[in-house]
Amino acid sequence: MSPELLKNKSQYKNVLSIMDSSEWLLFITTFIRRKNRITRLYWSYLFLGFLLAIYIFLSNGLLSVDHRIWIVGLTGGLLVSLLISPVLHELLHAVSFKFYGAKAIKIRWNWNLFRFNIQANDFVLSKKKYYLICGFTFFVFSLLPLVIAFFTSGVWLFALLSLSFFHALYAMKDLAVCSYLYKFPNCYIYSSEENKTIFYKTLP
Template sequence: MDALARSLREQGYEEYARFSFNELAVPLQEGLRSGNRYATIFFIIILMGFGGIGAFAAHFILTDALSGGQVFWYTLAGVPATLLLVPLHELIHGWAFRWYGAKDVRYGVIWKKLMFYAVAHGFPVNYRQFRYIALAPFVIISLLLAGAFLWVTAPWKAFILGILVFHAICCAGDFGLCAYFFQVRHRQPLSFDDADEGVTYFYAQPALKSENP
């Protein structure tokens, strides 16, 4: 990592933050508290998700497709089922890293925090790349679930709604880190991971530069 850091400094970049993988809740929380477009979109998605559950629950009950208890339990069953999507979620992150040219993609979990991750060792990504890599699992999995929702019966619809909403909540880290990055987008920020040491670095140009988000 020393050679990469030296190369970035030679290009005018400076380190503005670093976090161990255990500490990544700090920047994602800062991002979600920032109130910028990524934080706002995330909270709107969550509100719409719960609103959707309420609307479909009312529809199922009024049309006698499901009872209130059935809606509750089928939807709740989507919560543990979401854990089965974790490997796919992280693989999509990994595929996105590889799409941009990363060769050394690694996967891991911090069990104390039940945090799963995919990182590209020593591979810097800019703001534009980062947001696609971070949000690709949310977009792809949500679209797949929405497509399946259209073709299944009422019990499965309730089940899928539960997965959709809980998976969206689990994407808080992805939206939060995008929001964190967004705050310094005009400084041409870069981020890279040292998977051996378990540290994520954030670099940026010291002078403000115009960049359309």
């Protein structure tokens, strides 16, 4: 899909435009709470992950483990989720955007959202491709660490559980976008050269 074709008003309609971090913050808080299959899966993951962590602690007698192991493991996972996994997460997004045809990509830290912001200039991404990209990064940095945690112990167990949970929180923006796109059967995301993100839907 080329940007020129997407801007053809006879086939596609601009349904939402987001320009700055304050608009993104409102968008995230609105659509991460919208009830649909995406948000139900997301909140269920966080809740079940929390219950699973409690089960692991109780079933393995981890409550009696030296508290220093707890502190090092949980803090280590938090630091990885703040300093390392966000960089790799956004790098995977950037590589995916380039793979799908983006010519130029800007990466910068957004203090208001406390996350990196990826902006591909004059680039169109379909709903299906966006779901695929977000699903892959969520699998790599949240689901996979949770599964691996079952086969570890000590500091690694706490670190992986911590990484799984905190990365899921970091991915909230991705899931909010997926939640918004869920209501449109056929839609696209356009990143303009003015750092504006525009959502289009296909007209019937």
